[in-house]
Amino acid sequence: MASLLFRVGRFSFRHKWWVIAVWLLAAVTVAGLVGALSPKFAKDFSLPGTDSGTATSQVEKYFPDVMKQQSQASTSVLVAADDGLSAHSSQIDALVADLHKLPELTDGKTVVNPTTVAEAQPALASSVLGDDGKVGLIQVRQNIEMMDLTVDQKDQLKEILADHRGGGLRVEATGSLMQVQEAGGTAELIGFAVAFVVMIVAFGALVAAFIPLVTGVVGVMITIMLLTLGAKFMSINQTATGIVTMLGIAVSIDYALFIVSRYRSERKRGGSAADAAGRAVGTAGSAVVFAGLTVIIAVVALMVVGIPLITQMGMGAAVAVAVAVLAALTLIPALLGAVGRFAFAPRIPWIKHAEPSENSETVGVKFGRTVVKRPLPFIIAGLAVLVLAAIPATKLELGMSMTTDDEAAAQSLLQRGFGEGINGPLLVVVHTENGDVTAAAAQTVEHIKTLPDVANTNTLTWMGNGATQPQVGANTALISVTPTSAPSDAATHDLMEHIRDYTPVVETAGAQLHVGGQTAIMSDLSAKLDKALIPYLVVVVGLAFLIMIAVFRSIWVPLIGTVGFIFSVLATFGVTVAIFQEGNFGLISHTQPILSFLPIFLIGVVFGLAMDYQVFLVTRMREEYIHGMSAKDAIIAGYRHGARVVTSAAIIMISVFAAFMLSPDTTSKMIGFALAVAVAFDAFIIRMMVVPAIIALLGDRAWGLPRWLDRLVVNFDIEGGAVRDRGLTDSDAEATPREPVGSAS
DSSP: HHHHHHHHHHHHTHHHHHHHHHHHHHHHHHHHHHHOOOOOOBOOOOOOSSSHHHHHHHHHHHHHHHHHHHHHEEEEEEEOTTTTTGGHHHHHHHHHHHTTTTTTSSSSSSSHHHHHHHOOGGGHHHHHHTTTTEEEEEEEEEEEEEOOHHHHHHHHHHHHHHTOOTTTTTEEEEEGGGGGGOSSSSHHHHHHHHHHHHHHHHHBBBBHHHHHHHHHHHHHHHHHHHHHHTTTTOOBBGGGHHHHHHHHHHHHHHHHHHHHHHHHHHHHHHHOOOHHHHHHHHHHHHHHHHHHHHHEEEEEEEGGGGGGGHHHHHHHHHHHHHHHIEEEIIIIIHHHHHHHGGTSSSBBBTTTTTTOOTTOHHHHHHHHHHHHHSHHHHHEEEEHHHHHHHHGGGGEEEOOOOGGGHHHHHHHHHHHHTTGGGGGHHHHHHHSSSSOOHHHHHHOOOOHHTTTBOOOOTOOOOOTOOSSOOOTTOOOEEEEOBBOTTTTSSSHHHHHHHHHHHHHHHTTTTOEEESSSSHHHHHHHHHHHHHHHHHHHHHHHHHHHHHHHHHOOHHHHHHHHHHHHHHHHHHHHHIIIIIIIIIIOOOOOOOOEETHHHHHHHHHHHHHHHHHHHHHHHHHHHHHHHTTTOOHHHHHHHHHHHHHHHHHHHHHHHHHHHGGGSSSSHHHHHHHHHHHHHHIIIIIIIIIIIHHHHHHHGGGGGGGGOHHHHHSSOOOOOOTTTTTTTTTOOOOOOSOOOTTTTOOO
């Protein structure tokens, strides 16, 4: 493979303008198709193969108006006063008047002063007034799809709320309008800015620092447009684009960084610039291919979860990584050819060791020599840090709370006055293919009334076939059950399961029972993710382990890398639990359970990225070992050539992920924080410290395969031995300095 990649790199360098033109043409073509076809992302969330998925399908079929209402904007405005709301009636009237200015209200007559409703219709008082008249509820429903709400509309509501606070009256809101997120872009810009600074330090030159950014922008742009184009032919949820952007930026810049760094080393060795580009792609490019393949396997394997949205995230991320690999192998050498001798100019003289010699004493070399000389303390210290960080993970609680920080105050009032479940009803569907569902529906209603955690027992009833009241002869009944507890609480999940436990009784009456609604969907999603975690882990780790055996031609190196990853992930869970669930260090104002999809998502993405650094650092160690160095000297050589680049790549990756912590909602902060911490733990403790230390302890044994396995494993020549000296004269190859034998001692 190295020979093929050498030819690809040299061809791209020599035919730079053609290659650049092809990439630009591809971008313009995809953009043109997107503009012409105007594809739109899906806004629905489906969960096939689950009880809630079946219930949702039946509601869509038999109660379309209810389903439409579920998808439209609904916001709860809470008012509260310790001296009673009746004392603030005029203030609330003014608030209601301003709320009527919100666009496309479904029915302005429902947006009314709760004290007025309670006086006019005492039967409805409990639904609009709570806590002895100290908390009131105003429901604002709009003829707007939730996904179509804008930031301007959210700001309009927030201004209204702010205008009517004071004088002893609290005014807060929760629901659709308060969940609108600001348009993305800030995190990406911060990530690019940090990446540019890091690459200036890594290369000590401005032009070289720009090249990875160019490929990052082009790669992510093409990937997002391909994903958008795919929405024309299949259902793709817009949520899937977030991880694609995040991961696409990170890997594009990382892969470009490795190629450009190797190109600089090869230029110093001699020969033509085109041959140097070929050798860079043939050596570092081989590592890029296998690193990319590992990430692709990790994210594509997300399909074993069986959730369309998660599958879409994985497939989109796989496309992003594939585009990043192609750009690294072709666009990078083409850009290097385009800038020519100015690639590493103008140089910044005060940046030390930006272009280290084979004998320079860089920080990486000094650290590597210390690790090799005394490996055991580094192994113990590194693992001890991770174990201590992992301790809080024993308190891990998973949930699917999507409440934003902006809604926390309103949720507190909602719980105080009405119970948090008012905005997360369970939709119970009783259906029969033949006959009348009346008896089964009535029995189900009476049974649900006896269950704990049901807030609307006094008003609980059923509707039939779209009618607002029970309908004689109906074959489908819908029962809306309001829990007392919040949608993500364990009590709500228990209520859902208690209702489902009644299914055998309903079946004896010739009917079916299913529980749906957003609350049930989120609960089923958590359960499905829990069941899929172990199979997913086996698939990802198993396939990646086999790939790494082929890459390193070793059993020990892949095993060490995989076990080390487990330590870093557990430490990440521990720190995330301590901060976001337990509220330690005061970094988060509103704690919440850890997102149910975070463990499987974190394992998939970070395992792939962790193997990137394993491949880039350790392949250079193996390359030097198989070309004659001792095991310990090869490790030091790996630090000399890879420590600065891997450190730079990890800092870039951490910066891209950490930038998402600037998001106003806790969910995005949690995802960005977990990914950033995971990369930090894995790159700096496991890959840069523990793995090399254990390899140093093993010595020559680290680089061997049993004879029977050695005959079975294909030699991919990832070290680029076939192209290592291609294009160099004998004098050039002989003049290349080597790490002196015995330098590790």
